[in-house]
Amino acid sequence: MTGPASTPHGRVNRLTLGCVNTELREFLRSRRARVTPEEAGLPVFPGSRRVPGLRREEVAQLAGVSVDYYVRLERGKNVNVSESVLDALARALRLNETERAHLYTVAKPTRKSQALPPQRVRPGLRRAVDSMPDVPVMLLGRRTDVLATNALARALYKDFEAAPPHERNMIRFIFLDPAARELYDDWEGNARLAVASLHVYAGRHPHDPRLAALVGELSVRDNDFRRWWADNDVYRHAHGSKSLHHPVVGDITLAYESLTVDADPEMSLALHTVEPGSPSEQNLRLLASWALAEQPSDVAH
Known part of the structure; x- marks a missing residue:
């Protein structure tokens, strides 16, 4: 499957799974952008920030994983991520309970599309x-x-x-x-x-x-x-x-x-x-x- 297209309808392609886990990619990016270095306890030097929130290498440092591993994960690559790493990422990104559960869900998605049966009201x-x-x-x-x-x-x-x-x-x-x-x-x-x-x-x-x-x-x-x-x-x-x-x-x-x-x-x-x-x-x-x-x-x- 292809990545998101440029049209509004094309943007919903991010809901589907191909070789890139777009749900995981966009979720990690959005959460990283919302944590400031001060909140994470990292030193900040005037004029040194070019991105909102944390840098990728800072998230990797806080989570105790390699920068390369985290970059692959945030790019939605097919990484077999462990629960301990997800826990560490949740702490580094200061996720609440709902966000943590969502991270677990999108990090380990179902591999096959299964038709959803219609819902009937008894x-x-x-x-x-x-x-x-x-x-x-x-x-x-x-x-x-x-x-x-x-x-x-x-x-x-x-x-x-x-x-x-x-x-x-x-x-x-x-x-x-x-x-x-x-x-x-x-x-x-x-x-x-x-x-x-x-x-x-x-x-x-x-x-x-x-x-x-x-x-x-x-x-x-x-x-x-x-x-x-x-x-x-x-x-x-x-x-x-x-x-x-x-x-x-x-x-x-x-x-x-x-x-x-x-x-x-x-x-x-x-x-x-x-x-x-x-x-x-x-x-x-x-x-x-x-x-x-x-x-x-x-x-x-």
């Missing part, structure tokens, strides 16, 4: 999503595909289940639906975390053609996505909070929890809750009433 899981009418619930799959939602989640975000199949994706909604930029109080912060979360998936499934198509479309259509994707940040979207300004009921601050489905570890239930007795709880109840009034009586899943 009837019992569908009923579980619908059985919590007081909180917005979404069932997310690979690439943040939206597999199922309850009525309150559809009222909070959009009716994904009425959209064409290729549009049923959360990160696509964030970047390509104008309503999303009005909905999120901190759109940029949420968008950047979504991109970083997608990078974690890319590390696990570099051959996924649907991921390549999604990244290609977003790269072409949104400059912010293209720039943030190139940053190679990684983030596990497990829990947190978000503030929304809903066009119907106004401000809502939500806590969210992402719960993995045992039967398919690449499915997760995203549950949104509000502080009891808060204005957000009142507004969420108003939204639930509005959603019930708007929902056709003959809706069936």
